[in-house]
Amino acid sequence: MYNLCSSQLRVFEHRKLDLLYFIHFSSALPLMLLVDLQVIYPPIIVPAFMIDLKAFYVETFDDRFFRTPPPFFQLFVWLEILYQAPVIAWSLGGLYRNSSKVPLVLLPYALVVFLTTLTCIVEYSFWDTLLYQKICLTALYGPYLALSALMASDMYLRLDKMINTKDTLRKKSRLE
Template sequence: MFLMDLQAIYPPSVVPGFMLTVKNYYIKTYKDQFFVNPPPFFKLFIWSEILFQAPVTVWALGGLYRNSPKIPLVLLPYAIVVFLTTLTCMVEYASWEVPLADKIELTKLYGPYLAIATFMIGDMYLRLDGVISRASAASGGKKVQ
């Protein structure tokens, strides 16, 4: 995120040479047009990475280690954001006029993020469902449907 993605919003004058080298290698290797000419929505996604995803990731590492009961409450929306932003990028690059082989290579990069986010959505939903069911049972209330 900090080496590649955020270059889309950094002023060019503050990007160190080694980061430009990494970016140029990435563009040459994967032909990812988001880093050649980022569309406005991509910059919005980058801002969500720095303002939402990065802080949540840092918090979640500790929360998972402590087995915090708040994990699903925070990671469900996080996973949904990652899923939607990744899916949007994948739909966008599917329409690019580049060879199919380039799209396949991009899918190898973006696909795991989509798969992990999908797994997280299911896992966090099931965890929240369990918490709600236990709370309902403990209070003698009806099962929440």
């Protein structure tokens, strides 16, 4: 029997990190649109299921960023809608097609995600709340920090390899 999903994912057969990024982006974009970005939507257009989803998240994890967001958090939300969401949308296709532009696009993206996530982690580490609540938040924010650090390192190394390859070819052509 023909399995459409597995045949489509074969494009990632020898690109395990790209598959990881693709899967992450496939879930991160809907979550971003459904939960994170609600604060900028006009309330009249937010359906009840989205309000309930956000309320469940805030209640379950006691994430104060969504209860009483500090001023910098508004900036982070705007970064999500104006920068991160378009990059993720492009990257889904770029990763699937194995575009050579992926490292150039994802290196700055990964650095933005790393720095904004690290800022949030540092902020909530000073909240007057129970340790287990901080651990729960770290279980949510930590993977974003780790994945963005991995992605930034990976994209830097890919760009470095491309540049070194071009430099080597240029030197060889000068010698001939």
